[in-house]
Ligand code: GNR
């Protein structure tokens with residue numbers, strides 16, 4: 001939610017769901033209205049992503065179950081990308097391993113194999129249709145975010161042993177925090 005306070009536009013930093021929260025498993029629904037509330041959600045998601053030093057954020061992670069992704073993989077943090085209702089049209093045969101992290105899985109970085117290049121179709125916040133060919137980090141990030149929209153987390157690609165270790169550690173840390181607060 002955005003609030004006007006005098007001349008100041010107040011954006012909100014949203015709460016990020018943490019693995020293994022079951023709400024990360026909800027499949028997001030297509031966006032039908034390209035309206036002002038949607039633009040406010042997009043602004044809040046960028047604010048949240050930059051505050052958390054992330055390169056991408058899917059609406060699912062902030063408990064909004066709509067097909068909406070924000071990204072900025074630039075080192076200067078000045079190349080905002082918004083993908084609404086994204087679909088993958090093509091994927092390369094060639095796959096690559098890349099180290100991945102996730103704002104919903106804080107502190108863990110693991111190697112995941114994915115197609116190297118993808119062709120994505122999406123809508124922007126004005127409702128116009130675009131295509132984007134991505135490789136490298138951008139390709140990894142878009143695939144990681146589109147997984148979130150389908151209720152999938154990068155941890156799902158790891159061995160069951162690693163999944164259990166990560167779950168145990170994050171649940172334990174959460175319990176510690178609830179004793180303090
Ligand atoms: O900030 C993020 N960094 C990252 C690094 C490698 C592969 C994927 C990512 S996405 C992640 C932000 C996030 O959790 N998005 O869902």
Ligand code: NI
Pocket residue numbers: 101102103104144148
């Ligand atoms: Ni993530």
